[in-house]
Structures are given as structure tokens and as C-alpha cells.
Amino acid sequence: MKKFLTLICAFVISLTACMGLVACGGNGGGEGDKPTPPAPAKTELTYSAMNTQYDAIDQVVGEAADIAVVEKAVFRNYYKRTYDDSIMFISGDQFAFNTEEYVMATKKGTDVADFINAALYHFQNEEITVNYTNSLGDIDCKLVDVADSFGLASDLITIKQPSISIEDVPESGSEFERILVDNFKIGFVTDVNKRELNNMPFAGNSHFAGDDGFEVLLMRAVAKAYGLTVATTNTNFVTYANREQALASGEVDVLIGGFSREGWNGDFNFTVPYLTNSQVLVIRKADASKYATFAGMKDASFTAASGTVGETLIKTGAIKTAVLG
Numbered sequence: 577m578k579k580f581l582t583l584i585c586a587f588v589i590s591l592t593a594c595m596g597l598v599a600c601g602g603n604g605g606g607e608g609d610k611p612t613p614p615a616p617a618k619t620e621l622t623y624s625a626m627n628t629q630y631d632a633i634d635q636v637v638g639e640a641a642d643i644a645v646v647e648k649a650v651f652r653n654y655y656k657r658t659y660d661d662s663i664m665f666i667s668g669d670q671f672a673f674n675t676e677e678y679v680m681a682t683k684k685g686t687d688v689a690d691f692i693n694a695a696l697y698h699f700q701n702e703e704i705t706v707n708y709t710n711s712l713g714d715i716d717c718k719l720v721d722v723a724d725s726f727g728l729a730s731d732l733i734t735i736k737q738p739s740i741s742i743e744d745v746p747e748s749g750s751e752f753e754r755i756l757v758d759n760f761k762i763g764f765v766t767d768v769n770k771r772e773l774n775n776m777p778f779a780g781n782s783h784f785a786g787d788d789g790f791e792v793l794l795m796r797a798v799a800k801a802y803g804l805t806v807a808t809t810n811t812n813f814v815t816y817a818n819r820e821q822a823l824a825s826g827e828v829d830v831l832i833g834g835f836s837r838e839g840w841n842g843d844f845n846f847t848v849p850y851l852t853n854s855q856v857l858v859i860r861k862a863d864a865s866k867y868a869t870f871a872g873m874k875d876a877s878f879t880a881a882s883g884t885v886g887e888t889l890i891k892t893g894a895i896k897t898a899v900l901g
Contacts (some may be wrong), residue, residue, distance in 0.1 A: 619875060620899055623890050630654055632879045632886070636858050642865065642876035644858040645886030645895065649790075649834070649851070650727055651858055653777040656727030664864065665856040671894040673856075676836040677733060677816040677849035678778075680791075683823050686751035688830060689773060689845040693738040695801040696794075696850060704797045708788070722797070723851070724792045726777045731852045739772070742801045755829055759804050761820050764794055765833030778834035789831040793814050794850075819863035820844070855886055857895075873899045 624641060626632040629650040634653060635641035637660055651665050667673075682688040698704070700719045707714050715721075723729045743847045746752040796806045814822045820842050822828045834853070838845050859867050865871050878895070882887030889895045 589647065602722070609699065614827070618881050621890055621899060622875075622877040623887075624877070624879050625887060626879055627881065628882045629886070633663070633858050634730065636860060639860070641858065641879040642774070642863065643873065645813045645855060645880045645885075645889055646858060647853055648729065648856045649726075649777065649835075649853045650668050651856055652727035652731070654727075656686070656725075658798050660673045662667055662860055662862070663769045663858055664814070664861050664865065669896055670846055670855070670870075671855075671889070673854050673889075673894070675852055675854045676838070678834055678845040678851040678853060679837055679849050680795075681819070681823060681831040681835070681840070682829065682845045682847070683751065683826070684843040685846055686845065687746055688751050689737065690740055691742075691744075691746065691752045691802070691869050692830065692847050693735070694740050694742045695798040696848065697735045698742050698801055699794075699797045704800050706793050706797050706800065708793065713812060714887055719794070719850070720808075722790065722793050728777075728790060733852060735848050735850060746815070756802060759810050760795070760799055760806065761827070761829045762806060762811045763819070763828035763833075764811060764833045764836060765816055765819050765831055784838070790851075791834065793858055796831055855889060869900045 588860060623633070626635060629646040630642075632641070632644035632646055633651065633654050636644045648667075649663065655663070676717070680692060682692070696719070703716045703718055704720060705714050705716050718734060720729050723732050746756065752801075759877055778789045792806065798807050812828060813820075814828060816832075819831055820840065823831060824842065836849075855866075867876065878890045
């Protein structure tokens with residue numbers, strides 16, 4: 577009997593010890609296994625800055641980044657020059673990106689914009705000989721032909737017939753009468769004084785063999801319509817910050833460089849709009865299903881050109897808000 581009681585006591589003690597171990601998590605440590613805490617919510621998108629928008633697209637092509645945010649016009653020109661079928665763009669509609677209408681700017685109270693409008697309308701409908709600075713040389717073409725050479729034809733805006741034509745004579749003493757004598761003074765708006773870094777494909781296009789940009793050729797056609805020229809002797813680079821002063825002071829007669837009527841301080845004349853543009857997201861076609869939703873973009877690596885709208889959208893704007901919530 578005594579032996580039996582001893583066995584019973586030993587069993588009870590062992591059972592109690594096991595129950596204690598279970599209560600303590602089975603490891604005897606007293607703290608137990610705690611569940612892994614959830615990862616902290618992501619507050620910033622993975623981002624790398626590039627020198628140019630073309631460099632940003634190169635990052636996606638080379639798989640160094642997943643999504644590049646660039647202007648649609650830049651993507652179209654890149655595709656036109658490379659025909660790289662591995663990439664595509666997602667429109668900015670889901671992010672409510674603005675669509676801009678591009679114009680040229682002239683000094684307020686002058687007739688310069690009116691005569692430029694007449695030349696743009698003429699160029700839309702009639703061939704003008706335009707000088708390409710590359711091996712193509714002089715080409716008889718229309719506005720759509722020049723736009724197509726940059727991949728921009730589908731984004732052209734149809735220009736309505738203006739109140740004057742290229743045959744009309746400007747009023748005596750007017751600004752355009754002076755231009756007919758002295759030639760245009762043209763300003764290319766850039767963020768730095770180097771076309772190879774900015775405003776491609778509008779002022780320069782040096783990512784692809786150093787060609788002049790779409791609006792340079794457009795301005796050549798406008799000048800040609802009046803028997804004038806566009807050359808290095810009558811062109812200047814103008815910074816974005818100094819563009820209004822350049823016009824107001826008479827340093828330039830007309831500004832070009834891929835911009836809309838928005839964001840100007842002061843009164844200026846603008847030509848009719850001739851091209852639309854907006855921000856887009858460039859991805860690899862193989863990733864199309866992955867990035868069909870905002871949630872799918874959360875872990876993607878983004879890239880854009882430093883100082884551009886695309887960079888702002890990624891770091892603090894609509895893309896960050898939509899993707900990270």
C-alpha cells in the first residue's frame with residue numbers, strides 16, 4: 577500500500593510539473609513564445625532619382641527599377657527611337673493627373689502670338705520646308721510629320737483657323753513688323769543651361785544623337801512661313817525661373833519648351849495649344865498584371881528625373897497617397 581501511494585504521489589507531481597511547463601509555453605522559460613509583431617506600415621515608396629526622364633525609362637528597361645514616372649511625350653519619343661517592345665505605360669487617369677495643353681508664350685499686348693498662330697495653322701495644312709540638323713537635312717513636311725518623327729502625332733491638337741493668315745501685313749510699328757525686319761529672338765525654357773539634360777524632346781533631343789527637339793523644328797517652320805530663320809545667333813536658353821522676366825524685358829520675343837498656360841506670374845499672350853501631355857507610369861509589360869492595382873505597387877521600386885513633377889508625385893503627391901494610403 578505504501579509503495580502504491582508513493583507511485584500515485586510521483587505521478588501527481590510529474591503531472592503538475594508538465595502542466596506548469598505547458599502554462600509557461602513549454603520551454604520552462606517563464607515568458608513563453610510571443611507572436612511575431614506585424615511589420616510597421618510603409619511610409620515611403622522605394623525611390624531613386626535620375627538625371628533625365630530618359631534615364632528613368634532606361635532603369636525600367638534594365639530592370640534596375642520597376643516603375644518610372646515620366647511625361648507621356650518623353651515615353652512616346654523614347655519608344656519611337658528604340659521600339660523597345662518590353663515596356664508600356666499606364667495612364668495617369670487613376671491618379672487624376674492633369675492633362676496639359678502646350679503653347680508658346682509671347683509678350684502681352686503684342687501681335688506676335690497672332691502671327692505665330694497663323695503660321696501654325698498653315699503648317700498644319702500645308703507643307704513647309706523644315707531643316708533637321710541631323711542627316712535628314714531639309715524636308716518638306718507638315719506639322720503632323722514633324723510630330724510623328726518624335727512619336728507625338730497622336731497627341732496633336734487640331735488648330736482652328738485663326739483670324740489672320742500668313743499673308744496678312746502687320747500694323748505699322750507693331751512688334752511683329754519689327755520681327756520681320758530683325759528676326760525672332762527665341763528662348764528655350766530649360767531648368768539648366770544644357771539641352772542634353774532638360775526639356776527633351778521639346779528643345780533638345782540629345783538622348784538620341786543630339787537632334788533638335790520638336791518645338792525647335794516647329795519654330796523653324798513658323799519662321800520659314802515668314803521668310804525668317806532659327807539659328808544659334810537668335811536663340812537663347814532661358815531658365816524656368818527667369819522665363820517671365822525674359823519676355824517682359826524683351827530679351828526674347830517668344831518662349832518655347834514644353835509648357836502650358838498654367839503657373840505663370842503676370843500677363844502674357846499665348847499661342848493656340850497644339851499638343852497635349854501628361855504624366856504616365858512606365859512599366860515592363862511582363863509586370864502589367866502585378867501593377868494593375870495600387871496594392872500591387874506598394875513594394876515596387878520607383879524612379880523619376882530629379883526635380884520633375886514625376887519625382888514630386890512619388891515622394892509627396894498623388895502616387896504616394898494612392899499606393900500607401
